[in-house]
Amino acid sequence: MAEQIGTTPPAARRSLHLRWEWILVCALFGSLVLGRVLSPYFLTSDNISDILAGITELGLIALPMTLVIIAAEIDLSVASVLGLSSALLGVLWQAGLPMPVAIGVACIAGACAGWINGWIVVRMGLPSLAVTIGTMALYRGLAYVLLGSHAVANFPGAYTDFGINDIGASFLPQPFAVLFVAAAAFVLLLHATTFGRAVYAIGTNAVAARFSGLDVARTKLRLFVLSGLLSAVAGVIYTLRFTSARGDNGQGLELSVIAAVLFGGVSIFGGRGSLGGVLLSVLLVGVLRNALTLYDISSDTLTIVTGLLLLSSVLVPNLIARVRAVRDQRALAAAH
Amino acid sequence: MNRPLASDFPPMRLFLLLGEKREVALVAVLVALVLFTGSVRPAFLSTQTLKDVLLNVAIVSLLSAGMTGVMLMRHIDLSVSSTLGLSAYAVGALFVAHPHMPIMVAMGAGIAIGLAAGAINAAMVVFGNVPSLVATLSTLYIYRGADYAWVHGGQVNASNLPTRFAGLGTASLLGVPVLVLIAGAVLVAFSIYLGQFPGGREHYAVGSNPEAARLAGLRVGRRVAIGFVTSGAIAGLAGVLWLARFGTVDASTGTGLELQVVAAAVVGSVAITGGVGTILGATLGALILGVISISLVVLRVSPFWEQAIQGLLIVLAISSDAALARALARRLREKKRHG
Numbered sequence: 209m210a211e212q213i214g215t216t217p218p219a220a221r222r223s224l225h226l227r228w229e230w231i232l233v234c235a236l237f238g239s240l241v242l243g244r245v246l247s248p249y250f251l252t253s254d255n256i257s258d259i260l261a262g263i264t265e266l267g268l269i270a271l272p273m274t275l276v277i278i279a280a281e282i283d284l285s286v287a288s289v290l291g292l293s294s295a296l297l298g299v300l301w302q303a304g305l306p307m308p309v310a311i312g313v314a315c316i317a318g319a320c321a322g323w324i325n326g327w328i329v330v331r332m333g334l335p336s337l338a339v340t341i342g343t344m345a346l347y348r349g350l351a352y353v354l355l356g357s358h359a360v361a362n363f364p365g366a367y368t369d370f371g372i373n374d375i376g377a378s379f380l381p382q383p384f385a386v387l388f389v390a391a392a393a394f395v396l397l398l399h400a401t402t403f404g405r406a407v408y409a410i411g412t413n414a415v416a417a418r419f420s421g422l423d424v425a426r427t428k429l430r431l432f433v434l435s436g437l438l439s440a441v442a443g444v445i446y447t448l449r450f451t452s453a454r455g456d457n458g459q460g461l462e463l464s465v466i467a468a469v470l471f472g473g474v475s476i477f478g479g480r481g482s483l484g485g486v487l488l489s490v491l492l493v494g495v496l497r498n499a500l501t502l503y504d505i506s507s508d509t510l511t512i513v514t515g516l517l518l519l520s521s522v523l524v525p526n527l528i529a530r531v532r533a534v535r536d537q538r539a540l541a542a543a544h
Numbered sequence: 545m546n547r548p549l550a551s552d553f554p555p556m557r558l559f560l561l562l563g564e565k566r567e568v569a570l571v572a573v574l575v576a577l578v579l580f581t582g583s584v585r586p587a588f589l590s591t592q593t594l595k596d597v598l599l600n601v602a603i604v605s606l607l608s609a610g611m612t613g614v615m616l617m618r619h620i621d622l623s624v625s626s627t628l629g630l631s632a633y634a635v636g637a638l639f640v641a642h643p644h645m646p647i648m649v650a651m652g653a654g655i656a657i658g659l660a661a662g663a664i665n666a667a668m669v670v671f672g673n674v675p676s677l678v679a680t681l682s683t684l685y686i687y688r689g690a691d692y693a694w695v696h697g698g699q700v701n702a703s704n705l706p707t708r709f710a711g712l713g714t715a716s717l718l719g720v721p722v723l724v725l726i727a728g729a730v731l732v733a734f735s736i737y738l739g740q741f742p743g744g745r746e747h748y749a750v751g752s753n754p755e756a757a758r759l760a761g762l763r764v765g766r767r768v769a770i771g772f773v774t775s776g777a778i779a780g781l782a783g784v785l786w787l788a789r790f791g792t793v794d795a796s797t798g799t800g801l802e803l804q805v806v807a808a809a810v811v812g813s814v815a816i817t818g819g820v821g822t823i824l825g826a827t828l829g830a831l832i833l834g835v836i837s838i839s840l841v842v843l844r845v846s847p848f849w850e851q852a853i854q855g856l857l858i859v860l861a862i863s864s865d866a867a868l869a870r871a872l873a874r875r876l877r878e879k880k881r882h883g
Contacts, residue, residue, distance in 0.1 A: 282677075332863050337620075337677070338816040341806055342858030349852025356848050455848075463681060476675050508692035508795065515685030522674045 228473040228525065232488040239492060243499030250502060253379035261381035261449065263494035265290065265442040265458065267487065268387055269465045270472075271394040272435040274486045276336075277469055278398075279431055280411040280478025284340040285325060286439040287461035288347035291454075293318045293443030295351040298360030298453025307367055315440045321347055322436020326429040336432075344462070351455035360453040371449035383445045390438065395483050407431070411478030467518040468493050476522070493517065566813040566865075570828040574835060581839040588842050595721060597834050599713075599789065602727035603628075605830035606782045607801070608808040609734050610775035612826045615809055616738075616747040617771055618754070618818030619669065619676035624779040625801035626687035627661040631783025632793045633691060636700030639709065647709055654784035655777050661687060662776015666769035676772075684802065688795075695795035702791025713789035723785055730778065735823035747771065751818030807854055808833055811861045833857070 243250040269286045276283050293314040300310035325343055329336045370382050398404040406427050409417040418424045447453045472489035474481025496517075497510055582589040607624050614621045631654040638645060638653055661683070668679040702710060715722050738744035746767045749757045758764050787793055812829025814821030836857075837850055 328859065328863065332866050334862055334866055335816055338810060338862050339859065341803065341810070342855050342862065344855065345803060345807065345851050345858060346855025349849065349855050352848040353846070353852055356846070463685070466681065467685075470678060476678055506692065509689050511685040512689030512693070515682040515689060518678060518685070519668070519674065519682035522678050523668065523672050526673045 229482070229485045229488065232472070232485060232492060236488060236492045236495065239495045239499060243495060243502070246499055247502040250499060255498065255502075257374055257379045257381050259494045259498045260384045262498065263490050264381075264383040264387050264449070265446050265461065266464060266468060266493065267490045268390055268438050268442040268445070269435075269461070270468050270486055270490050271390055271483070272431065272438045273465050273469050274472070274474055274481060274483055275394070275398055275404075275407050276431050276435055277466075277474050277476065278411045278478055278481050279407045279428060280414065281329065281336040281428060281431070282340065282466070283322075283325060283336065283432060283435045284462050284466075285321070285344040285347055286435060286465060287458045288344045288351065289318050289321045289436050289439035290443035290446060290458035290461060291351040291456060292321060292347045292354075293440035294447045294453045294457040295355040295455045297444055297447050298358075299354050301363060301453075302360050307364060311444050314444055315437060318440020318443065319433050319437040322433045322439070323429070325436065326432030329432065330425040330429050348455070348459075351457075355453065355455045357455070361451055363448065363451060363453075367448050368451045371445065371451070383449060386441070386445060390441075391483070391487060398483055403427070403430075408479055411480075413479075464493070464514055467514050467521075471517045471521040473521070489517075566868075567822065567824050567828060570812060570825060570832065574828060574832050577832065577835050577839060581835075581842055585842050588839070591719075593838065593842075597831070597838055598724045599721055600838070601830050601834035602721075602724050603782050603785055603789070604801070604804055604808055604834070605827045606727045606730060606778055606785070607805040608812070608826040608830050609731050609823045610778035611805050611809050612812075612814050612821055612823055613734070613738065613747060614676070614771045614775050615814050615816060616751045616818060616821055617768055618751050619768060619771065620680065620806070620816070621662075621665065621676065621772060621775045622680040622802045622806075623661065623665060623683040623687055624775060624782075624805055625798045626684050626691065627658050627776055627779035628783040628786060628801065629793075629795065629797040629799070630661065630687050630691050631657045631780040632787045632797050633695055633700065633783075633795065635784050636704065636787050636793050639706065640700060640704045643706055647712070650709065651781065651784050654780045656780065658776040658778065658780020658783070659773060660776070661780070662773040663769075665776065666772035669772060670765045670769045688799070692795040697795075699792065699794040700787070705787070705791060709788055710791060711788075712785065713791075723789060726785065730781070731823055731827055734774075734778075738823060743767075743770070748819055751820075753819075804833065804854075807858050810858050813861070813865055815865065816862075829861075 240251075249255055269290070273283060273286065296317055297310050297314040300313055301307065305313075321343070325336070325340055328334060328339045328343075373382050374380060375382055375385055398407065406417070406422050409420065409422060410424050410427060414424055443457065446457055450457075468490045469481075469486050470476060471493070472481065472486030474486060493514070496513055497507075500510055500513065501507065578589070607628070610624065611621055634657055635650050635654045638650065665676075665680055665683055668674045668683075669676045672679070674682075712722050712726070717725060736744075738747060746757070746762055749760070749762060750764050750767050754764055783798075786798065808830035809821070809826045810816060810829070811832055812821070812825035812827065814826050814829075833854060836853060840847060840850055840853075
């Protein structure tokens, strides 16, 4: 029995995991109360619409990032792909291409960028951390090469309205609909298909997954393509929402995305996590930021909150596990 | 069984030699870069350019030395740029409050701030079991956010600083800028430590195989903590040097620098998977990136290309490192088989 001490049994691990999502629900509720206390404007439909629009890009990129991290990889280049697709959209529109074509090309370019990441990781067998640090600089650099320090802002009204207007008479912003559909598709993909199970299997033990007959390389490649594609979609929405295509759009967003995914209960070592937790965490980040901004705390200072969330997402479960291990040990000693 | 080995062919031999002596390959790349730019624009080959490159690279190479000490043990420290920013502003604010503060005290203060920042990272990684990527990504945010909250839109200007302090960034000793001498001294000392001292060799042992290192009786946690604290202290010192060189600091000082630092280390053949790499390599990596950045200006290429080229270099560097490692492993296997 002695060797069992210190390692968390599977049942306890699952209950811990479930509990993490409840912690998130409570934290979300708490931050809503906090927001109401800090500002009377907080719970108006205009402000809720602002919050939901503000998390569109974060949420869109967090979806594939969740799958990538569950498969025990990481993609740091997402924000650069966002910038690249934004710059590309601007350049193509300026060159006289119709908007639907420009948007299509920008999205395909994003998928290609993701494919390059995946190809290098899978074929060369390199750590994705190193590869995507490189392509993060590369894609951001290409965005600068495309647009320099210019901005393209003269997009047609029909498209920029999409970034601002609400759906019908509701308070749901139109970009949020894109996030909603994408989230539903990803939840199905991860939690209801064999592809999704393969992602967990690969993240838990890639070698075992390969010997079980899973095509690890192809699955990982697809994940990186999805990551690039969704980042590019986020880039298009970002551009329309702010009516501005710039090479430096979304700079630093990759860190917020990873923070949101890990805070959502996804293990950085792969194999564990759910999209439910991640979506809750994205919402929580949006609500907290909005509440504190209404309270007049600058967005630069707010990075402390992101950092603390990220840290606590790993530190708190670790501490709980440690406390539990000590308790189990005591219980065992008492039984003897 | 006298069939010749693939690795006996001359080109393959050269390739493998480069694999064993990576620094030689890096020097070759550096020389090729300088000669190419010099042949297009002869004015490039001047002592002034050399001075510019060294001054530009000094701070990044200092940081990448600290990063190497951490990366050797399969960890990463992304918070260095935020630590640098915090230390630069703090020392600037100290000078505003006490204009007659000795330079040594200023440096001590900067290093102390860096030590504290590094100790927090170390505590989370070693005692909290937080993966270093997550821990230092968090502190990258937290230190920077603390900087913003404290500075609150303020700024320290060169006019607030005593001239003797600004001299660190402008004065020369025997033709070499003082700032470069300080950075060089730290680099040489750390390099000798990693190469020649038991403590330094532990960095390699821990990175090659942490479990084996633990079973061999090494105190892995303590060594990892030392790595983070050293990296923090170096970032603190780099903050003081940054202040001396640029004079103007605000809350955003050094933002994004961590990527250049990781890039320098990776281009310099320091493996992100641990156990492989030297300070000399990382410094050469920083020099290569620095020379490229100045070459682009001299060659009148749009500066917007710089980041794309840097990214491409990182990808090329890690790919060729992996290919070399594979070729070396193949040769070892062949040798074994042929007795």
